[in-house]
């Protein structure tokens with residue numbers, strides 16, 4: 001089962017789909033990519049909104065979309081939570097995880113260095129809430145571009161490492177993709193789709209590019225990891 005774990009498809013919640021028609025077009029594009037399960041992860045900005053208010057908006061948009069969404073795809077709600085050093089103070093943080101799982105999609109600062117303060121704030125989330133952060137599109141952070149080995153520190157805390165499909169596909173991103181994949185930390189690929197034109201569902205091409213430039217085992221690892229998260233199953237290693 002192909003899972004897209006990071007999407008901005010819910011209508012009118014963030015900078016992704018604005019209308020339900022756009023949401024339905026995105027779901028159709030997901031289907032054409034061979035995707036069978038979609039996680040809706042609208043942006044949650046802790047400095048702007050309480051989790052309670054965000055979840056109300058998200059869940060209303062989800063119900064609205066479900067009234068017209070294809071019934072042969074599977075859906076879960078989550079959030080793309082922007083890092084703040086105070087995240088661990090949010091009692092409702094577990095409610096932002098994907099479905100009923102303990103996996104939280106976490107977006108880090110794009111330009112700022114990754115300080116000890118950041119690592120210890122993320123460790124608090126892991127330790128106090130037993131949450132497993134999924135670090136979103138790691139290739140976009142200046143700190144990671146400068147030193148991909150930093151990803152090992154997230155991995156040691158038990159985090160998952162997600163890369164966007166476009167990074168596998170686009171030629172100008174290939175060098176950074178290779179440097180990041182070489183660390184051996186990447187275990188998830190997702191579309192991070194926002195619309196059907198510029199940031200469209202593209203998992204099929206993303207996996208094809210990953211297969212071409214890396215290997216089949218890596219592709220299977222990423223597909224398997226996304227599926228275990230969606231199904232909230234124990235990860236069993238395989239060879």
Ligand SMILES: [Fe+2]
Pocket residue numbers: 006007008080192
């Ligand atoms: Fe995103």
